[in-house]
Amino acid sequence: MRILLLGGTTEASRMAALLAGEGLEAVFSYAGRTATPIAQPLPVRMGGFGGAEGLADYLRQEGISHVVDATHPFAAQMSRNAVEACALTGIPLVALERAPWVPGKGDRWTRVGTIAAAAEALPEAEARVFLAIGRMHLEAFAGRPQHHYLLRLVDPPEALPLPRAEVVIARGPFDLDGDLSLMREQETEIVVAKNAGGEGARAKLDAARMLGLPVILIDRPAIPDRPRAETPEAVMGWLGHGADLGV
Ligand code: 3Y8
Ligand code: NAP
Secondary structure: OEEEEEEOOOHHHHHHHHHOOOOEEEEEEEOOOOOOOOOOOOEEEEOOOOOEEEEEHHHHHOOEEEEHHHHHHOOHHHHHHHHHHHHHHHHOOEEEOOOOOOOOOEEEEEEEEOOOHHHHHHHHHHHEEEOOOOOOOOHHHHOOOOOOOEEEEEEOOOOOOOEEEEEEOOOOOHHHHHHHHHHHHHHOOOEEEEEOOOOOOHHHOOOOOOEEEEEEEOOOOOOOOEEOOOOOOHHHHHHOOOOOOOO
16 A cells, blocks of 8 residues: 655644554655645655646556545645546545534624635725735735735745735644734734634634624635545545544
């Protein structure tokens, strides 16, 4: 058995620890988006594969027997490529995917379908916006320069398309105390976030509820159907190493 683990999330890091703990042969894959990604207890490869075809070639050349897609729900292109490459090669694929967040009592969420729709949903009047979607899609908000944006990025940015932005450099996972004090200190009025699911990015939503703030929450992009598990333990069952939790 030789597993390719497509990583870049908290769950992927937990999956890597379980695989290493079982002494299974596996490769951990990062896109190479950040300057110094977290070290893993598995051999790591960095960078794209060259589309679905490139991934299929990689799977054949490396003798991969199973693919675990533990990428972020917004890494839709990587997930689409994994579905296509595993169909091409007949190699089994499972997605380790956390369920979307659902609103609870006191949540003031407005759900939108895309990052562009999130920018549209901002008010005309100047506001203090915690724009917690990272770095790659900030240009979608360039048409709303009137707001004061709090940006939380993994690495220091080169140029920013937003004239009034305050940058906090932090990798996460984040906790409630930290996000509460950040949002109080910044006098945040609105939070914009992706519906990432999981625990690593949830704190800002809990803080928004406690502060009575509205949240604009971006639904995750559509990904083709594939077998999925919600926990690394279920994936171990799928791999035949642990209780079969019926993936
Ligand atoms: C490169 C690997 C771990 C993994 C930690 C999780 C938790 C912290 C929350 C906020 C939201 C955001 C962002 C975020 C979170 C975890 C997880 C998660 C959100 C790292 C990582 C890589 C990336 C890529 C990066 C994106 C950016 C998105 C920041 C490592 C830290 C906003 C997504 O500068 C850039 O180019 C960053 C790009 C894709 C989204 C964007 O559009 O900017 N993640 N994040 C992975 C690779 O190269 O393959 O550096 O160690 C992983 C984590 N990010 O093991 O603890 O599991 O969700 N990541 C979002 O959810 O909105 C931050 O600030 O509240
Ligand atoms: P994406 O848009 O779905 O992928 C774009 C291209 O990046 C892919 O086609 C692939 O290139 C390459 N790629 C993506 N993930 C990869 C991986 N794990 N290993 C090797 N190549 C990868 O992906 P993204 O949204 O840029 O996310 C990139 C990474 O950041 C992923 O690991 C993801 O888990 C992590 N992440 C993303 C977010 C987010 O908000 N998007 C949040 C947290 C973590 P080729 O086509 O050349 O193979």
